[in-house]
Amino acid sequence: MPRCSKRTRGAATGDVGVPGATAIDAQQHKRSRNTSSRRHSKAEDSSFSAKKCLAWFKEYTTVSEPDILGPEGMEKFCEDIGVDPENVVMLVIAYKMGAKQMGYFTQEEWLKGLTELQCDSVHKLQMKLDYLKSLLNDPYVFKAVYRYSYDFARDKEQRSLDTATARALLGVLLPRWALRPALGEFLQREGAARRYRVVNRDQWCNILEFSRTVDNQLLHYDADGAWPVMLDEFVEWLRAERAERAGGS
Template sequence: MPRSKRRTVADMGPDDDDRHCSKRLRNTTSSRRFSNKTEDTSSFSQKRCLAWFREYTSPDDPDMLGPEGMEKFCEDIGVEPENVVMLVLAWKMSARQMGFFTQQEWLKGLVDLQCDTISKLQSKLDYLRSLLNDQVTFKSIYRYAYDFARDKDQRSMDIETAKAMLQLLLGKHWVLFGQFNNFLEHSKYKVINKDQWCNILEFSRTILSDLSNYDVDGAWPVMLDEFVEWLKVSKVGDTLRS
């Protein structure tokens, strides 16, 4: 079949030229409208937020962001998985299990933060960290961390996980944290229950580093009574050695 002759602009009549210009104008307008739509990310879009979530899930389980996806997500936003800001973000989402975000949890947290892109969430990281400076909010995050981090098959948190979480939350703020961590390493305790967990925070906030305001007859858990005794013995030993 012979190739049809291609028409040039010179071959077109006035009507053809008008139709050509109109078509070109429509295409240009449509292209500009589409371009503006894709470039405008200033306002929050739940659809875009959900599409972002899907970048970290697998086709086999599109509604669950798991450990591999979490690693990529942390890399994309420039935060180590062990960074405390990830705990705050999980708290914002009311995430149930460490290392996992469900679609519902993701939307809950990021709709609240109005974040649907990497850059938007990065701009909120300082805000998320600042929440730890409020005592009431910190207490809520601290209590949340217990159920978030513990093995869901167990009622209590294993001691290694507890030490890691205490380091994350209290390591930089509690003067006696180093001694308490050392006490746990040499103690009989293999798990920490929720009552002990909550009282550790109260102890760190209310008891002076010299233990001068510690009430032996107070309602502290036995674990903390034992810590105080251990600390006193340690200090006596240090004094004798010096």
């Protein structure tokens, strides 16, 4: 029996007889299905999964301490996201998590911070690194991160921040501050080192204010201002050092 053409079959059923219509419809359906599948996949990639985020956290913990990401896990975490542990963006990540101790993230802190950032994978967090660093351009956010870093970095058995840690932290937070190297040198000198073994909270907060208001030449320094004695002594020492160098040249 002879085969019917597509035109003949279409006419017999009342359809419009367009040559190849069945094949075209099939291709359009396949294309539509593929597009829908891609959209669905993209939506899945962009959505946040707490379960996936928690599974990611577990990659950095141990059997003995499943709810704490410790120093070894932190090192691997930094390697995975491609960030040096001393990069300021790590401090911003810790700030977002509300982490209480340097070198450690608890499961609760991890979920809090990464839920806010909507990150449940290495790739997603990497995509947010520039954004996190840009937050520091806002002086109010920077001030909050700066103040947060004091409690985050201090030894929890001490009420104050040891001076060596304070100097290192200033290098992370204020790397471009012109007077930072001089302040670090002052704090390491024999006399000052004995008097200032630790930096208290008031001194720490005032260092930021000092860096924002006092110029490199100390022209805007007000001796009658309410600066901590430590900064008064620093200015006195620095002026004497500069005068001595100028006299010897």
